[in-house]
Amino acid sequence: MAELAALEDPRMREVNERHGDDHGVNLSKLRAVAKRLKTQQELALALWETGDTAARLLALLICRPKAFGRDELDTMVRVARAPKVHDWLVNYVVKKSPHAEELRVAWFADPDAVVASAGWALTSERVVKKPEDLDLAGLLDVVEAEMKAAPDRLQWSMNTCLAQIGIEHPEHRARALDIGERLEVLKDYPTPRGCTSPYAPAWIGEMVRRQNA
Template structure:
């Protein structure tokens, strides 16, 4: 499992199906999720994402978490499973899209593509292409 994951830039050797099964048994546990995130371990962070309460995070907290999430799988799951379900995705989309860090900016563009697909009203679509 680790070799396959490393080909994709991920540093964990965890079977994701088993990780999801564990998360299902644990259910939502925000406090445990925060403690797991603090370990800086990829597998622990993935589990934290699966058992957290997305709406419990503040905008600044999510910004810090994204900047800490340097492993592609953690970055992707954080945006898709937490940020998109949080009350602040639009604010974060605007801030991250303009960020000089390309990894952070990619999260902004990920949120922008979601917005274009689901709620394009109010977006300067032509301006996005410039």
């Protein structure tokens, strides 16, 4: 904890806090600490229990994803309110867990929008890697009905799912583009030069162009 405190940069904290992340640790330096520590599940659990955002990020880098039980992961996603912690928990831990599909189904329609966003993130993963048995048309129905009014993090995850359906599944591409154009979610999102816009029609168009290049 003392080492993490020494990595704190007040200017970086100011930037991160604008995005809801209450830490000021450079993530490259945090990854260097994790690389030195290697996998240490017990230390990861202790770091997580501190509740400190930087400590939790480090915990997610050094933990053993398959060591967590289903209920442990459910509890963790419900207390991981900092966006970066939530993102790393889902992408670095839950996606590698044998409980990922069970949790995807449980979280998908959870009344807590942050938990539901985790369910949508896992669904996007399946849209790309294992779409068998997914009702893609049904997913588009939900996106069409609910994405516009969804809270920010849930909206982002639903938009990602919309874009991935359009990118990966040509038979649904026209409808995905139509939904994106009508809802205009993230249409004006500030996107650095050289990066792809998260606006679904632009995102789909760019990725399909690359596939066909």
